[in-house]
Structures are given as C-alpha cells and as structure tokens.
Amino acid sequence: MFTQNIINNYLQIPGIDGMLLAMPEIFIFCSTLILMILDIFFFKEKSFKNTNKFGIFIIIIAFFLALLLPSTGIAFNGLYFVSELSTFFKLIILLSIFFVFLLSHNKADIEGIKFSEFNFLLLLSTCGMLILVSSNSFLTFFLALELQALPIYVMCALKKNDIKSAEASLKYFLLGALSSGFILFGISLIYGFVGSISFEQVSNISLKENMGINFGLILILAGVAFKISSAPFHMWAPDVYEGTPSPITFFIATAPKISILGILIYLIYRVFSGIHDNLSDLIIVLSLSSMLVGSIGAIVQKNLKRLIAYSSIAHMGFILVGMVAFSEKGLHAIMYYLIIYLFLLTGVFAIILSLQKDDKPIELISDLKGLYNDHPFISICLLIFMFSLAGIPPLSGFFGKWLVFFSAIDSGFYILAILGVLFSVISAFYYLKIIRVMFFENSDTPLIIDGNREIRFLINLSLFVSVLFFALFPIFDYMILNTKI
C-alpha cells in the first residue's frame, strides 16, 4: 500500500524556472497562435493540408520536449505539477494526437471536415489535456477539463451539412456541461469543508468521517465517469460516436479518456488515498456496470461505430478494475492497458477509414461482407485486432486484461476478477460476429481500399505492436516500472 503525503517530496520551483516544466504546453499554445496567422496569410489553397503538416511537426517537437525535460516539481505557485506519471500520460496523449493528425491527413475531404480550424482546435484541446494530467489544484483541474472539452464539442459539429453530426455535438455539449456542473458542485463542497482547493492541502487533511467531503467526492467521481463514458453515465457515447466523423470519433475515444484517467489515478491514489475504502465500493459499481452495459449492449448493434462505442465502455470497465486494486500492480496494469488500447483502436479506425463502399465510408457491420475475398491482408489485420480486443493470447489485448485481473486478485477482489473474465467472454461474441461477417459472407458490391501512406503506416504499426507485444514487453516494462506517481 502507498504511504501518504508523497506530494510534498516534490520541489516548489518558483518564478520563471517553473515555467520550464510547462514547456510542452506553452510550446503548443504559442505555435498554434503562430500557425493561425500563417494560415490566414500564406496557406491559401492547401489550407487544411498545410496546417495538418505543421500540426504533426508541433506534436513531434512537444513529444520530445516532454520526453527530454526530465525534471519534476511544482510550479506556478502550486497550481501545476510535473511527476514521472504525468510525463508518462503526456507522452501517450501526444502519441494519440499524432495518430489523429495522421488519420485525418488525407481523409478530411471525404469525412467533410476540411477546415483548417480542425487542426487548431485539436492542438488547443491537446494543450488542455496536457495541463489536465499535471494539475495540482481543483481550479486548474476544472479549467483544463473545460479547455480540453470545449474544442471537442466544436469538432463534433464540424460536418456542417450532416444532421447526425449536429445532434452528436449538441448531445455531447449538453451532457458535458451537466457533468462539468457535477464536478464544480463537488469541488465547491470540498472547498467548503477543507478550506482549500490545493491538492496538497486536501490530501493532508484526514477525510475519513467527513460527510461533506465524501459527498463532494461522489459528485466529482460522477462527473469524471460521464467524461470517460463509464456506465451508468454512458448514454451519450453511442450517439456521439455514431454521429461524428471517424477521425474525430477516434480522437474522442482515446486522448480525452487517457487524460481524464490520468488525473483520476492521481486523485484516487494520492489526493483521496485516505478514504479509499469508501471510494472502492463506488468504483466497483462503476466498473461492473460498465462491463455489463458494454458487453450486453454491443451485441445488438448494427453500426460499426456504435459497436466500438459499447466496446470502449466495456474497456473502461476493465481499466477501472485496475483502479479498484489500489496497488502498484494495479497502476502499472492501467498504464499497460492504455497503451494497448490506444494501438488497437488506432488499427481498427485506420481500417474503417481506409475502406469505402459506393464511394462512401463504410458505416454498418454488414458493409464488411466479402472483405476477405476482396482484400485478404486487411481482413486478417482486422481479425487480429478483433481477437486482440477480445483478449485472446498471445495478442496484446490478452496481456492488458491479464495484468488488470491479476492485480485485482492480488488485492483480494476475487469476485470482481471472476465477473470481469465472464464479461470478457461475453464481449468476445460480438468481436467474433464481425469476423464471421467479413470471412463467411459475400456481397455483390466490392469494397474499395483508399489507403494512403499514413494510414498504411498506422495499420502496420498497430499490427506490429498487437502481435509482438510479448516481445516488446521488456521495453514497456522499462518505461512503466520505473514510473513513480
């Protein structure tokens, strides 16, 4: 178990030196501003493609800034905080944003999102996510949450002539605003009972018997569960996933969830570690209901993206199992799971984006009919991703689930682990259904592959990671096991 008050071991870095800690965020923000001006005056015709290329460039530089600035500490008068864990989350977030840029590079036209503002909003949202994982006060936490969410609401509605896109954006905006209201109310309760919004002060107070703090914490947890679409707060996810253009769906499914899970880990493992006993019951309920809704709800879906939405709800349930375990093993299991999940989703979305039927992107599961006859390689890739999502050894998804359930058993949550494995078996049903459709059913209209260099690279990369995960294990081990909160 963890000892408390580790936060205080980090150094307060005052003044301008502290700003160095926030170098990736500052770099992304400033270069986005410059990029906007460049876009207005210089990129006349190829506005989207050029800003997209510059965006990729900015993200790569920010990645290396986050990687090569190894210093840890507290800056901006205790509002901002960099630890090894937050750096780890920043790196995965930047990686997923990099994938979003690559996926959208040549697909903006057909998806109807060809606005250079797409790239600006993506970069600004990234800025919010990076601040979110290293926030050290409830006020920074809330503002960063809004900064990462607001661009996403706009991006959902980018496909202007599509009524489903507008519906998705409105739903996401209203429910997101509601959940932000929950979080704010929780924060105000905690502020009222503790007298401070700083994470250090909150973690130093013994919180066990305080009704108000517990109530505030429940509200915060409910708001966060909304944002990571964990059941019973998942209702928005299928509609939003279905309505938004595919590159943005991929974005919603990965980066914001990773960042919010990052700060949730920090809240649970550090700030509220004193009342973990009260918390773990709540998280068990969240996790079990997510697994239930995710595995049962996906069975009846016909739309491919709705199915992915339900599957992501189920995966959130599996990740929360690691949160329940409340041990170093559980923490590492979550980190493994997030990496694996990111690469798997990248592969699946790259395949969905590259396939076309009748000059339109595919939408339904039945559109995959005859994929094996037309394009054997792509169908085998999709088969591997589906098996991996279902958790079949020796593919990467198996290791994620194995580590998560192992950590739960290690901490004595036997029933939770057994139920998790059961739900995992149920969820294998709909992954196998997709495989059946593409291998054993035929259709008259052929599927066309419109894959370009970037998308082929992403498919190959995620194939490599998910097949050879056991071989890459030592690298990830080195990355993850050396990470302290």
Add this chain to the structure above:
Amino acid sequence: MYYSMLFYIFSFFVIASSIGVITSKNPVYCVLYLILAFINSAILFLFLNAEFLAMLLIVVYVGAVAVLFLFVVMMLNINIEEKKSKFLKFKPLSIILGSIILVEFLYFLIIDNSTLEKLSNTPNLEQKNNTISLGNILYTDFALLFQMCGVILLVAMIGAIVLTLRKRPGVKKQIIKNQVDTKKEDVIEVVSVKNNEGA
C-alpha cells in the same frame, strides 16, 4: 442612522423590482425591472466596500446579459395571454421551492446564528482598494489560470466562427476589397459625342 436608512431604501427597491419582474404582463417591462434590480444590488455591494463586484455586476449583468435578454424578448413575439397561463402551471412547484429557501434563511437567521457571524467576519477593506488587491492576485499567483481562461475564450471564438461562417455558392454578396480596389479607369468611360450624332 443615515447609512442604514439608505441601505433599507435600496433593499426595498431590489425587492420591489424583483416582484415587478415576475408580475408585470409585458415581457419587456420584466427585463427592465430586472435591470433595475441588478443596479440596486450593485449599490448594495458598494455598501459592503466591494466596489469591484459592484462594477462587475453592472458591466456583465446589465451591460451584456440583460441587454441580450431585451433583444431576445423584443425579437420573439410572445403572446401575453399564453404566457400567463403557462406561469400558473408552475405555481405549486415555485411555492415549494420558495418555501424551502425561506426555511433555510430563517434557520440561519434565527436558530443557528454562529455560521452567519463567522461569515460576516470580513477583513477590513477600507485601507486597501479591492480592485488593486484582486489584480495583484490574478496576475501573480493565479497567472496560469488567468491565461487558461483566455485560451478557453479563444477556443470559444474560433468555434463560433467556424460553425457559423459558411460560403454558399451563388449568393450575391458585397466584396469590400473589390469595391475599394476599383479604379476610375475601369468603370468610367469618357466618350466624346458629336453634335446630332448621339443615340
């Protein structure tokens, strides 16, 4: 004596104009009463030495929110009769909510006085101008948060522009650049017409 009399006068105006908001039949009058209530409560803030909050109330609520309300109310052609019948439908709910708030206020005023006394123990603000002290905190201790609010507003601006700006083909529009760039030679042709030969 003089001080408390002024306080009671302005409080009376706040209550009277709030009653006006919910009772007057014309929605435009409702909004005007609302503005009156805001200005009077701003004056009440001045009594507490909170001059920054008072100005903020006038600038934000009167200057932006209430004027926006006024525009919307004037643009929507609300039928007065219909409005009245809808209000009556919510009467039971509003009575319940109002009585809950009344009970809460009475509890803190009469039974549990200690919380109120703790809260009213404000620091002495007479030496320090509170606009200056707010500025000092906002631009030093909370500079990061201030900047983040700025970025959020920037995102809102970009979002509003990208969602509403659309270029439809075939729409006749004034292009100011073309108008300004036009030279005399392009549009005026000087023709010397001979006598008796013009059309």
